[in-house]
Amino acid sequence: MKPAVFDYSAPESIGEALDLLAEHGSGAKVLAGGQSLVPMLNFRLARPAHLIDVNGVGSLSYISANGALRIGAMTRLTALGESGDVAGAHPVIPAAVAQIGHRAIRNRGTIGGSLAHNDPAAELPAVLMALDAEVTARSADGERVIGMQDLIEDRLFDTTLDDTELLTEIRIPAAAGSSFGFREFARRHGDFALAGVAAVITTDGSTITQAALGAFGGTHATRLPTAEAALVGAEAGDAAFAAAGAGAAADFPATSDVHGTAEYRSHLINVLTVRALKDAAGQAGGGNG
Ligand SMILES: Cc1cc2nc3c(=O)[nH]c(=O)nc-3n(C[C@H](O)[C@H](O)[C@H](O)COP(=O)(O)OP(=O)(O)OC[C@H]3O[C@@H](n4cnc5c(N)ncnc54)[C@H](O)[C@@H]3O)c2cc1C
Structure with a gap:
């Protein structure tokens, strides 16, 4: 399909772009890389009257x-x-x-x-x-x-x-001394993930002093507060990571679709959280600078 008709502007400064947004408001869409918006235009899932292409705003x-x-x-x-x-x-x-x-x-x-x-x-x-x-x-x-x-x-x-x-x-913000793990599961490389998690932890010796976990693949991106609470103050190791995995599954807003059930996604988040934390713990002491 082809997009519905729209007007097009290519501002060269932030000020020009903001003036155009003020003028056209909800009738306008910003065009950045176009990797999501252009397919949406072609399928007519988005029908803006005006496209504001900010690729020329260096x-x-x-x-x-x-x-x-x-x-x-x-x-x-x-x-x-x-x-x-x-x-x-x-x-x-x-x-x-x-x-x-x-x-x-x-x-x-x-x-x-x-x-x-x-x-x-x-x-x-x-x-x-x-x-x-x-x-x-x-x-x-x-x-x-x-x-x-x-x-x-x-x-x-x-x-x-x-x-x-x-x-x-x-x-x-800087996260000096932290270490990270990142795990996701997708059916093929390059596909959107069914579920995934980023874990950033800080340790003092073997004790976890800070933990921040962000998950995706559910109904929306989210932090995992129960998992984080299970980690802070705990010894970095299997027991804390298993508790965090269970907490992550409880926190995760899992959803079912043609790619997988909510139960499957919750299971994935549990497993991926444990693996991401093991990766992070493996680097602890090296730090992220
Ligand atoms: C085959 C395929 C596979 C992909 N796989 C993944 C994947 O695995 N993971 C992933 O994260 N993404 C994936 N993407 C999406 C890709 O990362 C997109 O680039 C991204 O989602 C949108 O970025 P964009 O710059 O192309 O934005 P656009 O498509 O230009 O815009 C997207 C939306 O954001 C708005 N917008 C853009 N910039 C601004 C701004 N500065 N201010 C206000 N509004 C703005 C637009 O108006 C529009 O509504 C995939 C895309 C394709 C086509």
Whole structure:
């Protein structure tokens, strides 16, 4: 199918993009990498009257590692996955990016598009939740900073961004001394995962002092508070990891579809959480810088 007719603008600055969003509001859609939006246009699942193509806004593409990691919304997934600064600060990010679709998709797809699209099976919303990231949203009226959990809430293919807001930046605080595990299960490499989990832990000797787990593949990306509570203060080892796996299955908003039942997905989250924690514990002491 072909898209329904739409008007098209290609702003060259953030200010121009914000003016267009203010003018067209809910009738407009931002076009980033187009890897999700263009298929939706072609299937007429999205029928915006106006497309605002921000690919010409160069100031939205950057990675800055001065203190907290700051990433422009139009940073391509390939650039994100290949950045030494990102890998040095948060190696869980390239581990997750490597699992997103195929290279051609990552060459065009953007971090901002992944978050704004908020597919429940997408890796980055859950990973960035585990890293306590925040995003900046700008409109013609000003800007606000939104925590990842508040951006996603329990939404599906939607966020708390207003129609007139442009997601401009992702900010990730430093996590010195932490270690990570990332596990997902997909039927084939490049497919959306049935379930997956990112685990970021900090240890003092063999005691876990901090734990943050973000899961995807359920009804929406989510932190896993019961699993995290089972870990903090515990000795890093099989008993704590098994308790966390069970907690993760209890927390996970599993859902059934043609790819798998809710019970199967809950089982996957349990197993994947234990494996991710074992991976993280294997690095503990090495640290993530
Ligand atoms: C075959 C295939 C396999 C894929 N597999 C995976 C996978 O395994 N994991 C995964 O996570 N993703 C996967 N994707 C999706 C891919 O990662 C997309 O790139 C991503 O979801 C959307 O990013 P985009 O830059 O292409 O955004 P677009 O498609 O351009 O936009 C998506 C939505 O976000 C909005 N938007 C984009 N940028 C902004 C912004 N800065 N501010 C406000 N709104 C904005 C758009 O208006 C639109 O509603 C796959 C895609 C395909 C085609």
